[in-house]
Amino acid sequence: MTLPISKLKIEIDRRQSLPIYLQICDRFRTAIASGHLRPGDRVPALRGLATQLNTARGTVELAYTILVDQGYLQMRGAAGTFVSPSLPASVMQASPGQVLRERQGPLRNEATGTPTTPDASRGAQPATRQLAIAVAMSGEPRPLQPGLPALDAFPSKVWNRLVAQRARSGERAMLAYPDPAGYRPLREHIATYLGLSRGVTCLPEQVFITGGYRATLELVLRSLARPDDRMWFEDPGYLLARGFLAETGVQLVPVPVDGEGIVVERGTQLDPQARFALVTPSHQSPLGHTLSLARRLALLDWAEKASGWIIEDDYDSEFRYAGRPLPALKSLDRRDRVIYCGTFSKVMFPGLRLAYAVVPERAVERVGRVAHSMNAGSPSIWQAAVADFIRQGHFARHLRRMRALYAERRMLIVRALEQAFGERLMVDLPPGGIQFAVRFAEGPGGPADDVAVASRAREAGLGVLPLSIWYANDRTRHTPRGLVMGFANIADAGEAGRLARTLRACLDG
Structure with missing residues (x-):
């Protein structure tokens, strides 16, 4: 009843x-x-x-x-x-x-202040992180939402025409089950693009098309991971990846990040025999740092000695505002230990749900076998339209326009934040990406509660996320407090000013 x-x-x-x-x-x-x-x-x-x-x-x-x-x-x-x-x-x-x-949350040992549960590496309240994931993946775009490209600037007419042409073509391949490894012409275009823009030399057979970054991680782990494998994970690290990996049985080993990226030396001290390391070397998520050359070489050396795998998440490296985009970590990989992951969510639009992985040659057969067993191919019509978008030059033109547009829009919000917050907010602007993190200045009563500020911002219709929950243990006194925000959809200075003033009101409570 x-x-x-x-x-x-x-x-x-x-x-x-x-x-x-x-x-x-x-x-x-x-x-x-x-x-x-x-x-x-x-x-x-x-x-x-x-x-x-x-x-x-x-x-x-x-x-x-x-x-x-x-x-x-x-x-x-x-x-x-x-x-x-x-x-x-x-x-x-x-x-x-x-x-x-x-x-x-977990009870704490009064003598040490550490959690008494086995899950000590996960300090954030699950509900808070779950909410952040829900906001980040929300179907309704919000102002200042991290990771969201400029939806108003996407060439929709061109895209709609390409999709319509594919739909009218009557190709039987567009109606049949898709190839679990991906549409062959798209795999070829991706391999060529990566060789030219990211320094990644690969064959189309190494490229696997997936239904998004989560699907990429699932494909990689189902192919290469063993029960209870351990993985280095950047601390702070990508929120959506943390949430998914926690469900897979992989044991995460939080490794701190500084201005040069993940601290490889600390990782080898914490767990030298971990089998995976997940990193964002071109634009660390969420702090925006670039992994230094010395750290890149050290990470590759660790992978070789430990027979481990490095998962390189190269999510928005196309957008760099000083000089050319940096070569990928994969371009330095001489031992075939790096799995390169890319996505069309940032360079085109997230509703497309297309991503890809470039796997080492030694793993192609295993990954291909798992991809076929998962039968998880993405719709052929979308893949074919993306292939046409790249082949006809629209993709390259779109990237050039977005680099210029994003460079302008990020400065609009930075100036607006500086005017609205003054010294109460510190902005450490990274050289690239479509989002950045800001930190609250510590006041007389201690640091601001960024979770509460972000909650009030959501009430006001904004999509910012609290910085502290990106850390493995967000409850310590020294965990940075701030916000992670996107800027790609800010139309003009007036809108930037309004959004900054709304955020300031959320800080004031």
């Missing part, structure tokens, strides 16, 4: 420092744990609960997204949202106190 919605009492306390969306999550978890909500029960609609709580619909939507991703709720389209019917008994028997402890 379904519990009537009217009997569910959700209350929030606006005096608490805990953001409203997390309070909503807590109330639902407590109701489920105490038996007030049972598997299969329908929960209030987004609009109805937002009205009841007198809060923004987006706040409730973010809370529901977190609960769905964690398995507590299920969305069934027009039928509504329900408590998951497959919740384990352990969740149903949890006490409210246990739910509270889960939100507060």
Whole structure:
């Protein structure tokens, strides 16, 4: 029997420092744990609960997204949202106190201050990181959203024409199952492009097309990883990759980052026998540093000695505003230990859901076998249209235009931030990319709570993310506090000023 919605009492306390969306999550978890909500029960609609709580619909939507991703709720389209019917008994028997402890995070050893749980490397609250992932992957673009290219400047007419031509062609290959390794002409174009622009010498057979960066990581790990393999992971490191890798069983080894990129020497001290290292050498995510030549050589030397694999995430290196784009780490790889990963999400648009991996020749057969077993080929019509986009010169022209446009737009927001914040915000502008991190200056009461600032910014409709949650342990006193933001979609100085003033208001509370 379904519990009537009217009997569910959700209350929030606006005096608490805990953001409203997390309070909503807590109330639902407590109701489920105490038996007030049972598997299969329908929960209030987004609009109805937002009205009841007198809060923004987006706040409730973010809370529901977190609960769905964690398995507590299920969305069934027009039928509504329900408590998951497959919740384990352990969740149903949890006490409210246990739910509270889960939100507060791992208990700490009073003598050392370190977490007492085995998951000590993951300091951030899972709900906070899950929310950040939901925002970063949101289908509705938000101002200042990291990683989002200029959607207003994409040559949509050209793209639509190419897609329409492919759709009208009647090619049977466009209607059949796609090749799991990728559309052959696109693989050829990618191999040529990488050789010219990134210094990566490869054969089309080494290029595998995937449905996005997550799909690339899944393909690589299913092909090459063993149970309980350990992976060096930049600290701070790419949020979306951290969330996915935590689900795969790979044990992450956080390795600190400084102005020269990942500290390879520290990695060898922490775990010299790790089998993988995931790095963003051209534009470190999120700090923007470039991996120095000495560190690149040291990393390659480690991979050779440990018989390990380096996964190079080259997500937005095409956009560099001082000099030519730097050669990829893969261009220095003489021992065939680097797996190069690229994406069309930043250079074209994320809704395309196309990425690629260049795998070492020794791994082509294994990766190809797994790709066919996954049967995860991307739609041929999109791949063919991208191949046409590259072949006809539109891709190169688009990149040239975007480099000039992004150089202008990033300076618009930098000047606006400096005017709005003054000395309260420190901007260390990287030489490339379509996003950057800023840090809050420490005031008399300590550093600003960037999670709370980002939460207020989301309430205001902005897409910035808190910097601290990109770190493995975001709760220490010395973890930098700030924001990660994109700038590619800022139209003019007026909009930049408005956004900067809105952010300043979010800092002031």
